[in-house]
Amino acid sequence: MAENQKGGGSSSLGDENGRDRFPVGMRVLAVDDDRTCIKVLENMLRSCQYHVTATTSSIKALEMLRQNRNKFDLVISDVKMPDIDGFKLLELVGLEMDLPVIMLSGHRDKELVMKGVLHGACDYLLKPVRIEELQNIWQHVVRKKIDRKDQNKAAANVEEASNMVGEGSQGTASENNSDPNVKAGQKRKEQSEEEEEDDEENEGEDEEPSTQKKPRLVWDAELHRKFIDAVNQLSLENAVPKKILDLMNVEGLTRENVASHLQKFRLGLRKATQQGNSVAAAMSGISDPYLQMGSIDGYRDFRTSSGSRRISSTTLPSYASGGIYCGLNPTTGSSMGGISSSLAQWQPVQSQNMMNSSVNNLVRNFPLSMLAANQSSSLLHSTPTSVELNQLQQSNCTTGFRQSIPIDNSTGFSVPSVFTDRKPTIVTANYPLSGLSSNHLLLQGNSPPTHNLGAFRNPSSLGAAPANTETFNTGISGSSNVLEYTERWQSAAQLSNFPNNSLPLNEALNSNQLPPNSLRFSSSASHIGNSPVDFSSTSAIHVPLEDAMGERQCQDGLLGNILQASCSTQRQSWEDHKQHYSENMSNTFNPSSSLISPNGDTSYLGQSSNQNNADCSERVDASLVGQMNEAERMKLNEACIFQQMNSPEGFSQNTFGFLDDIIIEMNKQILYSAGVSVFLKFDCSFGK
């Protein structure tokens, strides 16, 4: 059997046993309308040990070729034939299956030869053909393979080509045989079946299952956290893939994985550094890398439609798996970015509803406040109202706090008379907070009463706090996370510019004038791109709560831009809080549980913030750190890293407080009662 063939020994065609028989059995389709000629040709080809299929009809030949695309390796055809002549056949074959075609002709007419060549013939033989010539025609098959390979990949590997050829699959245009499975060849042969496998296909499967390539790694929150921890430990300069990998100690993770992530990380860091430090800038760019990073990070969970899968954090890295970790539509992701970016939109009123110039003025006067954007189209809901909240943050603040603010005696809202006579569309309120710049909020609502809105900000890194708030903190809107994330990756630089005095605030108000139902809060936090997220639905937001990076298995339902996340685990607590808040609201909203210091000041963490130096993590009060959850810690770490990058010698002067977002949760009653509770918390990182 094959043995004989060894003529070639292990030559180019095959080193492998299975393959070295290569030209033997090569499938040749011979076409010549002259019965005598075809017979002779057929015999010669057979003597060359090819597998020959002969026909005197070019039409029939074409049919066979079309029906059995992968059944032939080469076509040898006479030029002059009725119906479809050799050139036509050549052309069709070249077009449809890309098989090597050899022309045969009794005429040595140069023109004909040229024509054949131009049509793509790989060879042009003159009759009578000598067997010696036929013994070498297999080279065209090999060549074809190589060429094909070349086109795809620069490196055409002769061996591979030969291997492929050997297989017999010769497919034509489509085949992919070339793949990886060189060995497969033998197997293939065995499968006698020749059914026409369509050309392509078999590629991947035949291999051993083990060969399958690994699923792509997904850097979820947990993994990223480890990464950050490692980087932090090593210090930016020393953080190289291998070391990080070691420190991360994650089974299955490769250096390459880390290298890739590191590359991205550095890129983000770089961008962060380059971008202006202005907060606005920081938050505005949708394209802002940070934000992107954010999405990369665990925050991505918000976009997950179903719970996120995670693999044991300690061991296996997470891999994307269909179904489990399904990313929502890309848009969503960007939108998230938009959320933070919305902070940048503080200035002008965008909503058409704000028609009133006075409103605009109002707005202008309160730079830090929030604007209501009514056109927010929440794609998701039918209820139109929306409130835009903007928040800000500030510098000196070192601590995080949350505060409830009573508004207006009866309603809790400060409603400019200007609006009272108008439709209940916009409500504004502003409160001077001690020492802080005034903030105001515009609410607008048109729709029927609704349900709940909740406002709460996400946990700040340092602000963290009070145990009782914990639950609260964990429940955050996706947007919050984004911010947080953003902050993590780039915070320092961008926020450093904040004026010391400016204190960002977020406020959520509600007025009885408004049809309670439809309050739509479009806060920076709730905004997605230009579409605000409507939190007014009955279900109320909910957030997953996982710490930011958490691993919880939440089910997030994301409708278009709206994010409704529900986390079974924490839902309960959230509900509790909700209730709790509601109750408080009717009262005066005492920050009962909060992080806020009784007097409302933010000095809480002041001390730590003032310590500059040393390791970041150490700058923070130990106690506080202890209370921090992972996400917060991570944030801190990243901030530290960032710090390293920006100021080798220490933190930049001001702290950059960060006010993440606010989420407002209101109940109908609350709406009616006119109470508004605002939770403010500043994310203060440290700074010197």
Added chain:
DNA sequence: AGACTAATAT
């Protein structure tokens, strides 16, 4: 030879 990382591919 092994590791880094920028560049490029998927």
Added chain:
DNA sequence: CATATTAGTC
């Protein structure tokens, strides 16, 4: 985009 893979260097 987020990751993986490649390729040039050190």
